[in-house]
Amino acid sequence: xxxxxxxxxxxxxxxxxxxxxxxxxxxxxxxxxxxxxxxxxxxxxxxxxxxxxxxxxxxxxxxxxxxxxxxxxxxxxxxxxxxxxxxxxxxxxxxxxxxxxxxxxxxxxxxxxxxxxxxxxxxxxxxxxxxxxxxxxxxxxxxxxxxxxxxxxxxxxxxxxxxxxxxxxxxxxxxxxxxxxxxxxxxxxxxxxxxxxxxxxxxxxxxxxxxxxxxxxxxxxxxxxxxxxxxxxxxxxxxxxxxxxxxxxxxxxxxxxxxxxxxxxxxxxxxxxxxxxxxxxxxxxxxxxxxxxxxxxxxxxxxxxxxxxxxxxxxxxxxxxxxxxxxxxxxxxxxxxxxxxxxxxxxxxxxxxxxxxxxxxxxxx
Numbered sequence: 001x002x003x004x005x006x007x008x009x010x011x012x013x014x015x016x017x018x019x020x021x022x023x024x025x026x027x028x029x030x031x032x033x034x035x036x037x038x039x040x041x042x043x044x045x046x047x048x049x050x051x052x053x054x055x056x057x058x059x060x061x062x063x064x065x066x067x068x069x070x071x072x073x074x075x076x077x078x079x080x081x082x083x084x085x086x087x088x089x090x091x092x093x094x095x096x097x098x099x100x101x102x103x104x105x106x107x108x109x110x111x112x113x114x115x116x117x118x119x120x121x122x123x124x125x126x127x128x129x130x131x132x133x134x135x136x137x138x139x140x141x142x143x144x145x146x147x148x149x150x151x152x153x154x155x156x157x158x159x160x161x162x163x164x165x166x167x168x169x170x171x172x173x174x175x176x177x178x179x180x181x182x183x184x185x186x187x188x189x190x191x192x193x194x195x196x197x198x199x200x201x202x203x204x205x206x207x208x209x210x211x212x213x214x215x216x217x218x219x220x221x222x223x224x225x226x227x228x229x230x231x232x233x234x235x236x237x238x239x240x241x242x243x244x245x246x247x248x249x250x251x252x253x254x255x256x257x258x259x260x261x262x263x264x265x266x267x268x269x270x271x272x273x274x275x276x277x278x279x280x281x282x283x284x285x286x287x288x289x290x291x292x293x294x295x296x297x298x299x300x301x302x303x304x305x306x307x308x309x310x311x312x313x314x315x316x317x318x319x320x321x322x323x324x325x326x327x328x329x330x331x332x333x334x335x336x337x338x339x340x341x342x343x344x345x346x347x348x349x350x351x352x353x354x355x356x357x358x359x360x361x362x363x364x365x
Contacts (some may be wrong), residue, residue: 004345011344182265192214244274279291
């Protein structure tokens with residue numbers, strides 16, 4: 001297999017890409033309001049409920065009213081906020097200002113309450129502003145654009161066909177507000193040059209990471225073989241699986257120990273033999289990001305006597321905390337007036353690809 005290493009050392013994005021309000025707004029418009037963005041697990045959206053999400057600077061509401069629908073959180077009368085909190089909902093969404101009411105299942109205007117429209121008013125023209133929503137393997141994605149490419153067109157999603165992701169339940173959740181630009185986290189995710197110095201526990205679990213690379217194909221110094229250390233089955237503190245292995249996995253998938261699926265800009269999944277981890281990002285400002293990690297388990301695993309999801313999650317939580325700390329350190333350095341632009345090394349081929357992806361979707365300020 002050909003080496004993925006770069007044959008040159010390209011420049012990174014400019015420092016202002018991580019600091020400037022104008023650049024941040026360009027990404028909100030060109031990326032976060034155009035791409036499919038992870039909005040949570042379907043099983044965590046209670047029936048007959050409304051859940052708010054902030055995507056690309058726009059607040060939307062997810063309505064689980066028999067079928068899953070999504071709308072902009074604004075009334076068609078004079079633009080008032082429809083929902084200020086998450087919670088239960090009936091068949092109607094009623095504006096708290098002037099009581100205009102909309103059907104939760106399709107957004108159509110049902111009532112203008114005390115207002116008396118004239119003959120030129122057409123109710124069909126005043127339904128809620130819809131937001132595209134789709135579900136893949138129990139993961140809810142929304143897209144604010146008018147003409148989204150189907151999420152199913154992403155070839156990377158086929159990686160997890162053998163895992164019963166749709167049937168898994170959230171057993172543990174970890175959130176953190178990071179003092180860094182959202183791209184800093186993705187850059188850290190896309191290289192392992194930092195692993196030997198930042199992740200001693202992870203490098204012990206996955207020995208190739210101690211070489212500063214993500215796989216054996218990136219170097220001639222490491223023999224090809226199972227990525228996990230001898231005796232380890234999964235990413236837990238002991239390396240032991242926390243429950244029954246998923247039955248549909250091939251021997252190669254079991255030996256791999258971890259399979260990644262990345263869905264830019266908002267989330268990645270890591271599938272192990274015994275659980276799946278979902279990590280998602282939400283930019284909250286040019287230099288702040290909300291990170292959420294969810295650990296997904298089978299019913300059989302969760303039903304084990306004395307099962308402790310937090311204990312299972314402890315290993316990955318440690319890795320995430322280490323990553324968060326180093327991302328914040330990176331952001332602090334980016335503020336230096338002396339730093340204008342960085343230089344990528346051959347091992348940062350995935351960082352370079354990510355930069356190319358970002359630039360292909362925005363008009364840089």
